[in-house]
Amino acid sequence: MRLTPGPARGIDLDSVDLFDLDLYTAGDPHPIWDAMRAKAPLHHQVLPDGREFWSVTRYEDVCRVLGDHRAFTSERGTVPTHLGTDDVAAGVLLTSTDPPRHTEVRRPIGSTLTARAVKSWEDAIRRTVVRFLEPALDGEPFDLAERALLLPALVTGPLLGIPEQDWEQLVQLTAMVTAPSDPHFRLGSEAATLAIAHHELVAYVTEWVKRRRASGGDDHSLLDHLMSVRPGGAPLTDEEIALDGYSILLGANVTTPHTVSGTVHALIERPEQFEKAQADPTLVPNLVEEGLRWSSAACNFMRYAVDDVDIAGGTVPARGAVVAWIGSANRDATQFCDPHTFDLTRSNAKRQVAFGFGPHFCIGAPLARLTLRVFFEELLQRFGSIEPAGEPEHLRSYFIAGMTHLPIVAQKRRTP
Template sequence: MNVLGQVKTSVVDPVRSRVEQVFPIDVLVKAAHAYNRTRRLVDKSERSPIFVERPIPDGPDIALADIDMSNPFLYRQGQWESHFKRLRDESPVHFQDKGPFGPFWSVTRYEDILAMDKNHQVFSAEPSIIIGKFPAGFDIKMFIAMDPPKHDAQRAAVQGVVAPKNLKELEGLIRSRVQEVLDGLPVGEPFNWVDRVSIELTGRMLATLLDYPYELRRELTVISDLASGVPAATGGTSDLDEVFTSCIPILRRVMHLWGDKKARLAAGEEPGYDLISLLLADESTKDMMERRPMEFLGNFLLLVIGGNDTTRNSMSGGVYALNKFPDEFAKLKANPKLIPNMVSEIIRWQTPLAYMARRAKEDTVVGGQQIKKGEKLLMWYASGNRDERHFDSPEKLIIDRKNARNHIAFGFGVHRCMGNRLAELQLRILWEELLERFDDIKVLEEPEIVQSTFVRGYSKLMVELTKRQA
């Protein structure tokens, strides 16, 4: 740690901690917003980078040194596969020293990514798991960007929300909501699958996990998109002022929920399995809202984003993939028992979150490359899941692929996605209910892809349904 870092830790952080214990979280967010706007006015380095979309050449047609995996238009233009293949073949641990997000290493082969993800002793998730830095005032803490033991304690506090017992109880509720949404879809008419199905179902699930007002569930997906689309962090398009402004009413509702549940617990009521109840019931997090409110905000956003992006974009990606590979759709309809394996294959094929970032805690070696202490590395899950060394014909969706469950879209090791089983459950139920109702889900045009280095997602997927014949 440098001298400035030591000063921040010894002086600034304790002051910030005391301030957080005095003011409620909505006031703190307002103050952070004012601080951010001031910093942007006086310090050019705090302003979000401006991304201009230009045609991206194929991977083989560009100099190796000029490959820029931080370009947020790679997915939209469909060039990510050729660029990652070039790196896997010629420079599997590739250093990029120029770009809007600063220097970093791209780790692109399956085995190297797996080895890194297992080794949290050498590769730190702190201070952030995204390519850029969070804007000033928005550099909130979340357990996915913490190392053990603090990571383990906070994760354990909320793990129960997706524990097997809770999932079993949720299965009936998930199925009834999927049935309700699917029964309300138009047949033989074009509609946007992303909005009517993927966003709607994930919003309903998030409201349940957080015990958030059900009628306001779309607020959760909106704040998730805004927070994960900050240009300085992911190359997205969300407006930072809108992020701060949108947080306020949501946080006030969450503060009310926290106070209400805390009073009921004190009166002897058994805790529920929603996020807030679990935090209140755990000794290490029971006072988080009062003593570490911005840390609470970080973990709240983490669980909202985690519960939104993976499931939602796999719901859309699966429909798109089965249209690209119609023989696989025919195979599925002939044998619905393939659904569980297909769910894993869809998640591998889509890889909704493209990477996770790490920092080297010491000088080390990755894939034969010398890595210096403090350097940033990106584990490109999107590339590892298309690595020909591990998956045959990885660009294809093969619903009965033998090693589909070996995908790394959920990460690995201590940071493996906490909600992976819930995501799989939602997707399994969705496809079971779809096959009960429809003979075909026809994609009418190429989908609209979100601008991001981080999220491999869809904003629009126009489809038309054909009802299943009795």
């Protein structure tokens, strides 16, 4: 989807189709979200098959839907591609539980992914990033978006304790779950793609846990850690570990690459921002926050209303599905001045909600922030310029905002 919006043209909010995949490939959703924030902050849509959902697009409302688990439950599923099908892993899967159960499930994973815990990975991540960037500097076109799909695997793979030879397959499967209609990942129908990928991913992690149990584990990886913790006195079951592993694999694989491509693309379009960042490397952490806000790779998450609930000037009926559009909240002018301008010196970029809000706030945020910071430190130090080498192609998904292709040509930075 276009991250720099074009002009708003003939938007009819009564007939707009927010699940139209073309809107996210060739289209331009930002002017639509702008109109929704202004005129229909609680928007209702019925799909041709009868499924319906409500949308909130303003920053405050998005935070409320994601953060208030008593009014908006995660237990029936949180991913809009599954709208209308209750989550089979409700109450077990990290993402599909509400507090207090959620707090118990999350605690053992959270302690291994804090900013302090992931700091010890910085040198290894830097070596990986340097290896990743080197081929981009041989003067030939380099497809950054395509290559970046493997980046989180290279970074998170060792952390999870999953062998490198399996990563390519896992990247493919996680992409199938999140963008089942994209021609790069689709296998038959959308429903078949989802079912195959979900089944194979859970089977993979289950098998991995079994093998690890048989060999005794090495206590160093995140999955080994999950096998040894005893939240509330009892160990996690193999099913719980497999589902946690599944959540982490999905969370890690499908978002960071699109933040990388979205931010690099913004810098290509705005050479003055690239120069600014090069001149002052202390701006990199803020560049990362602005890149997260700008690209909002997790475009939305979903909740279900527990009872009738008043929000954004309207009412969502009990059991109604509510989609919280994170990509829109991050362009809300009440929070971000001149929101469609990419500005790496923006003073409140850190208020972005790309990692969500409330109890389900992204557990991988410290790792993602570290990876992105190291990535841009190394890129700015090594690249003198970045030019486009073709048109970007956008992911065919209304859930993940990203690119499948971003061909670039980079020149080495001359050392002074």
